[in-house]
Amino acid sequence: MQNKILARSGWYIIIILSLAPSAFWFLELPISARFSGASEATQSLGQIAGLTGMAMFSLMIILSARLKIFEKVFAGINEAYVAHHFFGGLTFCLLLFHPLLLAYQYLQISSRAAALFLLPSAYWPQNFGIIALLITTVTLVITFYIKLKYQIWKFTHKFMGLAFIFAFFHVFLIGSNVGSNQLLRTYLFILGMVAIAAFLYRAMFGNYFIRRIPYVVEGVDALPDKIFEVKLVPLGQEMKFVPGQFVFVKFYSNALTREAHPFSMSSANGNQLKFGIKESGDYTSNIGKLKVGDKAEIEGPFGAFSFRNHSNRKQAWIAGGVGVTPFMSMLRSLNGEDSGFMIDFYYCVKDEAGFAFRAEIEEIVKKNKNLRVIFWTTDTMGFINSKAIKNKTPDINNRDVLICGPDIMMSELKKQFLKQGINKNQIHTEEFKLY
Secondary structure: OHHHHHHHHHHHHHHHHHHHHHHHHHOOOOHHHHOOOHHHHHHHHHHHHHHHHHHHHHHHHHHOOOOOHHHHHOOOHHHHHHHHHHHHHHHHHHHHHHHHHHOHHHHOOOHHHHHHHHOOOOOHHHHHHHHHHHHHHHHHHHHHHOOOOHHHHHHHOHHHHHHHHHHHHHHHHOOOHHHHOHHHHHHHHHHHHHHHHHHHHHHHOHHHHOOOEEEEEEEEEEEOOOEEEEEEEEOOOOOOOOOOOEEEEEEEOOOOOOOOEEEEEOOOOOOOEEEEEEOOOOOHHHHHHOOOOOEEEEEEEEOOOOHHHOOOOEEEEEEEHHHHHHHHHHHHHOOHHHOOOEEEEEEEEOOHHHOOOHHHHHHHHHHOOOEEEEEEEHHHHOOOOHHHHHHHOOOHHHOEEEEEOOHHHHHHHHHHHHHHOOOHHHEEEOOHHHO
16 A cells, blocks of 8 residues: 555656646736637647646656666656656647647638748747657657567667757747746756756666676576576675566677566575566567576666565465566565465466476475465466456455556456456556566
């Protein structure tokens, strides 16, 4: 419950900081003057959209820097990424409506005048805004509608920083209310400079400023369902983490490209770090070709997806396919101190051959009397659903529910549990795969 409240506070902070410029803008003139007619009203709405959109754009660039402070503000960087996704779309809508609403006053003259207002001209402060919106539009279209390799997708997102810089110049050179309102100008300038610094920190100079822990591959075990468990040991001090967290890993290997990817730990804390990785995408299709001695750099840990982060000790865990990885970290961390937990663990795969960790899980069950495991195969039992879980775990409404698996599985189960009457604060999903 506390984690959910903290996560919501992060969203509220974004909303308040985004609306602040409009509040400063309203202090200049009374509302009656701002909305005295249709032309004045649409112009005012256009200005509000621009100011709010620019502040929100700044915050989205800052969020993309993946700073550790977001772990505390959002109760896990997972939630920060969810917020980034939601507010990023809202930012684009606001920035798109900004020129369209302002064009209304020109439309009253003629459609040609309105069109000329929206097109590039000899006035470069306005052109900066057009360029920023064009770059943003193209980048988002590529993101949502074109399937790209991860490294190309990641590279295209650097253009968002370029779009922001053009938007920043537009705001401070266009000669609007920002120029006459000292409080508004100072606020947007500080927020914008922090955003530019965050962009440079992450996208341009990350290799120099971001702390990464060196590891080396000690072994790669092939498991069922095309899953490989990669084992690493530290070259110096080992990384400490909470079972269920994830990190960004950059492997230095001839088999893989050199960009950082997010992976959940499958190991308990200790000298050896393990990741359960499935051959699925362009990058992970070669994960089994890693060799002993290959170097790796670890950034993290991140996330709040852990059974130990919830005060309710009655829990249900639901894993789909390789989504078992963070749960393996939790299972391997169970010890006598965790005897107060009552856990029903649903491990879901397509068929019996897909249970990559079945033998080990059965051994863990023998040592933990309050742990019950239900091995679920969709070929024989159908897709898992809340009704079936309710039949096997009658007190499910009184438990915290942790889910990790394919996006559609998490989404559907969450909807079903909510309809079943489980409080949304009791449902926890691992969302980092979205980003």
